[in-house]
Amino acid sequence: MTGFDTVLTVDWSAAKRKPRRQSKDAIWLGVARGGTAQQQIYCRSRQEAEAWISKFLEEEQAAGRRVLAAFDFPFGYPRGFARRVTGSDDPLALWQWLEERIEDAEDGSNNRFDVASAMNRLFAGAGPFWGKPDQKNWPDIPYRKAGISYEEVAERRSADLAAKASSSCFQLFFNPTVGSQTLMGVPVLQRLRLRHKAAVWPFEKVETAQAVLAEIWPGLIEPAVKAAMAVAGPEEIRDRVQMRLLSQALGRLPAEELAAMLAAAPEAAQEEAWILGTGYEDRLNALAADEPGRLAPPPLSNDCFALPAGVDWTPVDDALQLLKDRLGPVTGGETVPLADALGRVLAEDAVAERANPPLPNTAVDGYGFAGGRAEGPHVLPLVQGRAAAGVPFDGAVPGGSAIRVLTGAALPDGVDTVILEEDVSTDGARIAFNGPLKRGANTRKAGEDVSADEVILPAGRVVSPADLALAAATGLAELTVRLPLRAGVLSTGDELVEAGEPAGKGQIFDANRPMLLALMRQLGFVPVDLGKAADDRESLRAHLDGAAARTDVILTSGGASAGDEDHMSALLREAGAMQEWRIALKPGRPLALGMWQGTPVFGLPGNPVAALVCTLIFARPAMGLMAGAGWQAPQGFEVPAAFEKRKKPGRREYLRARVRDGRAEVFKSEGSGRISGLSWAEGLVELGDGPGHIKPGDPVRFIPYGSFAM
Incomplete structure (x- = not known):
């Protein structure tokens, strides 16, 4: 197995829980596919980061993609350290030892100084770990490095020296706190390794592993980071830039170059680990640099869904045109x-790359020669040999002679016309036939179908x-x-339970999520199940945070209006990116549109009938644009009505319908709560914005589900 489909880079932290607002010195993740940085994810805590990474690896493995997950802290300690602690030189034994002892709470409090104290007691004299928040606590840990003699184990690994990294994995406090990052990160790596059967480079063979864990150091691409920060300005978060560029650089590496980097680890790395890319800094910086010609779609703005001033009710055609004008590709x-x-x-x-056909060839089995022939009998001598598909004739056919040719054969030099085998008599040395025959008959010209370039x-x-x-x-x-558009589907509401679960009084089964996830798959997108969120603002916020990091577009159902429990609308407004389009449409009048951390959100009605109609009419063509396939309007057909209906002006209506005996039937009830009508129907009848009285036999526009790619 060669190359990686996806690269995940992780900027780890040993700090306490970070604020909701994105900030520096937190945990930042970068994802790249096909050499294009896709997204940067902000995690407030190590628990949140571990859960996100685990879910990500699970989804990537399920999709059959190979993942390189690279973390920016040491995977090992200087030679001899593991044996002193565990009795073994195996660095993975030390991973297990730490995973069994490190405790880490959601608020960031942990016992890393206690564990480091226990390890220091295994060594003579002071250290090797040093640095702590105050001088009184943890007496086994020196406050400063002065007085520590690194004789039993070296202060730095071979990897640190080769990469010119100034930090030591024994420094627990005072920046840079690489030692604390290692103590808090290695237990996470151990759990990810076991949970996802990941191989650890360079401790294990990685050639056939679907998930590979490796150590990196952002300092290797510092020139590229400085250049990007100079363009981005002081408001940009440096950690986010580092993860974007680092994932981008690793993702752009050709498979053979990455294989060379993986093979470059020296013998000492089998115990101490190694920093991926050491010795290849110039190459990584070149690949990390933002290239103006690369396919990297621009981000959508927070106000891309804003309605023109003074607009309240929005006609369907106007809403579709706004989406068409405002959206564009979002995938690399x-x-x-x-x-x-x-x-x-x-x-x-x-x-x-070349013409089709690449050379003039014969369209039939027969005999080839030069020039057409007039009316009347003709006799031509045969040259020895023949021309067949893939076996050309080696030589030229003299004027006035013929040669045996088979379908698809390149025409020999001296041949531009072919006569059908059925129209010829032959004794093996000559052919006889009757004219007339046009020059070029029964042949194909080079590039007749497609020209090169x-x-x-x-x-x-x-x-x-x-x-x-x-x-x-x-x-x-x-x-x-x-890259395939990743469409997340989230249901909201305390009243929802999963199908098969016991439903209490006032609860209903979630019908929208299975319907919309299946629809996303059928439309050719990658469906991402975001689960269901309770009617709780913080819970919904957490769902949206995770969704924005994993998807290109989010579809939610429920909570998109303006009531007390409509938290979706409230959160989008809080983010400054909420637009409520009151569309003149039945069913499904309210449609909430917004952005969450740069990801478009379609807030669909909670009613399954309205949710499906709004998805087909609005979200489906919009997602086609975001996927790079352009705006795809459904194809409708005029057929006679098999029903009667009076319609008031002001709203466009979509009726569940099917065609029988050439006439459009509509479902017996227009009630949007009648989910059975969606299954009964094979498409929609579209009734225009104005008033109408449809009688049996009148033409109506029928849009089959197949026109939406259903």
């Missing part, structure tokens, strides 16, 4: 083999099996495609 790109490109969205034009598939196209045939025929082995 990657280059994949043809076999992996089916159903993906092209990130750039696919250009033919011609655009064969435009950016934004969803790749089909036929597209793969065309790409292969024109010499392409790979296509550059968009």
